[in-house]
Amino acid sequence: MSILKDLSNYFQQPNRHNGYSFSRREHYHNILNPKDIIDLVDKYMKLHDDRSQTDIKITFGGVDFGTRLTSFLASNEKPRYLIENNYNNTVNHSILFYKEKLGKHKAISQFHFVDDLFLWGMYLFNNYLQASELKEVEKVLMEKYKITEAVSLKDVIVTDKEKNMIQLKNEVYTSIHYMTGNKELIERLRKEVGDYQGMIRIPTNEEQRNLFDKL
Secondary structure (H helix, E strand, O other): OOOHHHHHHHOOOOOOOHHHHHHHHHHHHHHHHOHHHHHHHHHOOOOOEEEEEEEOOEEOOOEEEEOOOHHHHHHHHOEEEEEEEOOOOEEEEEEEEEEEEEEEEEEEEEEEOOOOOOEEEEEEEEOOOOOOHHHHHHHHHHHHHOOOOOOOOOEEEEEEOOOOOEEEOOOOOOEEEEEOOOOHHHHHHHOOOOOOOOEEEOOOHHHHHHOOOOO
16 A cells, blocks of 8 residues: 555654654644544444434544545545554554644544554634534534434434444543444454454554654
8 A cells, every 4th residue: 555655654754853753743643533443343343222213324524424534545545644453464444634624623533543544533613612613513513414303412313324423522622523333344344353352453663663752
């Protein structure tokens, strides 16, 4: 996958200001959510059953779930940052980050690809939204997906006909998660890794090179 390799090499290039390079890497690892393949599977399996149905197809930034990473990279701008995780040489997890403007709010989008397929997306707002701001976001989502029932998106998961999902969270930072409805794929992933709590993540070249940054 030459495009991804080129991107990986680009982000691993040393920066003349090592302090800035280090903090940038730490920043993106800190805001990563789900954190890794273990976290992704765990979060998916623990999603609650309070759902609100929509007839509108759910996509993330116009990208369909199941889109291949190679196709995505060929038709989108270079990401702000890229994280690659490999587990037991069995499962690959690639996360691409972009800066976004959602209304008046700044946010970071994350595209999570597992074994080349897009499974999970997230908008992470740069700040915790106040009650009035959160209500504004809820209103936009309710109108876009034509949800007419009296529900709070903080309590329900919006689901389309293909079982794709949207979940709004307002914790330390406000985030909106978009998740594939292909539960069979998630189940297969869980079986492939077996006892996924025991999976070993192979350090990336970048992490190996910066092993002693904190000493």
